[in-house]
Amino acid sequence: MFQILSKTELAQGTVVANEIMAPKIAAKARPGQFVILRVNETGERIPLTMADSDPKRGTITIIYQVVGKSTALLKSLNVMDYIQDIAGPLGRPTPIEKKGTIICVGGGTGVAVLHPITRGFKQAGNKVIGIIGARTKDLLIMEDKMRAATDELYVCTDDGSYGHHGFVTDVLREQLTKLGSEVKEAVTIGPVPMMKFCAKVTAEFGVPTMVSLNAIMVDGTGMCGCCRVSVGGKTEFACVDGPEFDGHKVDFEELGRRLTAYQKQEKEAMDLYQHKCSCAANQ
């Protein structure tokens, strides 16, 4: 059992940050790694990337968007409540070293995962340019933290309510044009279409690009093959071979399709859960 020490709602309650007591995971966690958790006895195993870890306090921080029953259930837990199971840290850590200039691009809750990686690159002595985006100003998360972890930060909103009016890819292209070969690597984490288009832009400039893939998983140890992704025509397991891969080689169409495999069941579970919640509220 893993106790929740803090709960913060972000982006108008659509995103939640939890600090959780998990000393063994905290002792080992590195940027880019994830955990698999199960909220309760009947829950499913869901992978969530870690936004932070504090080995001294023995805690990890997860930041997740409420998208279905499992995340809604997780959000229903309050401070001092327990999460049934958490396993980790899983996946390969991000290879962080001094390279020169790095561009870190994040969208939606992807920013939460991007933050420790960005901070890592900065601490390693790189010049780090951050680009973060959201649909609208109120959905933007972790702007302050990203600003502190970068040398320059650019903010975009799809509707123009804050920062640059447009997509992160616009600013990415601008920066790549301006900085040219100075940019040694790009890291882009967010929704599948965002990563796909960012990788397209960086490919034009020949800049190596790392993406972090959020495939559906069960065990997280390479045992089931549920999270398989095509990278350069080869099948890889996101849980053990990733979650980070060469963005220029990933088959994003296939990943996007595979993420929809349980849409019908996810909706059924969510409808049932919301119905139960509203019944309980009426009593």
Place this chain on the structure above:
Amino acid sequence: MAEDKVKKEKVGRHQMPEQAPEVRRRNFKEVPLGYTAEMALAEASRCLQCKKPACVEGCPVGVPIPEFINRIAEGDFVGAILKLWEKNSLPAVCGRVCPQENQCEGNCIVGKKDKPVAIGNLERFAADWARGRSEVPMPPVKPKTGKKVAVVGSGPGSLTVAGDLIRKGHEVTIYEAFHKPGGVLVYGIPEFRLPKEIVAAEVNFLERLGVKVECNAVVGRTVTVDELLDKEGFDAVYIGVGAGLPRFLGIPGENLMGVYSANEYLTRSNLMKAYLFPEYDTPLVKGQHVCVFGGGNVAMDALRTAMRMGCDDVKCVYRRSHEEMPCRAEELHHAEQEGIQFFYLHNPLRFIGDERGWLKAVELQEMELGEPDESGRRRPVAKAGSTKTIDCDMAIIAVGSGANPLVTATTPGLAVNKWGYIDADEAGKTKKPKVWAGGDIVTGAATVILAAGAGRKAADSIHQHLSWGW
């Protein structure tokens, strides 16, 4: 004596009652229902109590078979379970899933003229009878030695090691990556063959003996083998992580939605209880036309699970013929009874998807048998010009498992062979000091009882090392 023998032959083997095929094919309840005490007494009386019991020689863990059966025959069921526990910590599991026909029962002298004594059924009876009964004493545990052993993985081999060493007085901690202990017994073998509450009871038995079980501990990630030895102060480590790497076919279309590895399909339905969705949150797609590729026990489990998930058209596609099927005869028989169709001598060429990326058909190549290959079985070869495409919206690949590198890749000094299996001697000793290994991660995918047998040998070797430093 001669008269006695004649009488015994007349009795005949007592069949264990089971759910009728047309009923059980749609539920997840256990298929065989177990012996009553009367049946067990009658079956036990068929045993000849051989002085040199061939059955015991056939048992990988050396269960004292005539002795425990004799106690059942005398109505001493407590005595029977204590006899079983002397050599086997998992009798309720082994009584159900061991291939007895090739082991103890295959060697049974009664079986030369009549059907062999139902040793597996009797083992199961004794274990089921004892479960939850307060009058059954715990087996004796030796005084504490002060030595600590870490067991990585919690499948049948690991549980055997834990059971053996705790009784010899060593401290034992099991590290399991999943949220529940039992390994393949909980994620792989379906509820209708091995109810999960029985696995939980066997693990609980070990816990009552003093074994500690730590779940959500992914060795290689949460903690490494070296850390267990150097930081956590363990005197020995046993690696029994199984062969947890699914093999795929490597044909086009394998990443379409609707294509599962058997590991994934069975883990979702068994460990995560997807068959109880939406009461349990883990979903599983329900196919209309299901094909399972492979002919082993795992394939049979996947086929029979798909049938129970509500699919009417479930096919086993196997590239060799009926004779070469590697599964247990009993499993095949059960599957046939439940209405599974068998496509022998067919090999998949490619999976065909619809515009949304879902599997809709599979193209098969007809095969014929040629000369025997290195396994001694006749090699299937493609029949020229004969392919066919059949409807298929769910495919389950059950063609074996490889070695999962998570532990081996993070344990320097541990030698592996070219397939990634750990290099260990007969006693399970690896090339790395203080580290033993056994089961599928050494031999490649095999059976529950062979893993338990490897665990027994390793436990003996670890005990010798801890006692005398060998």
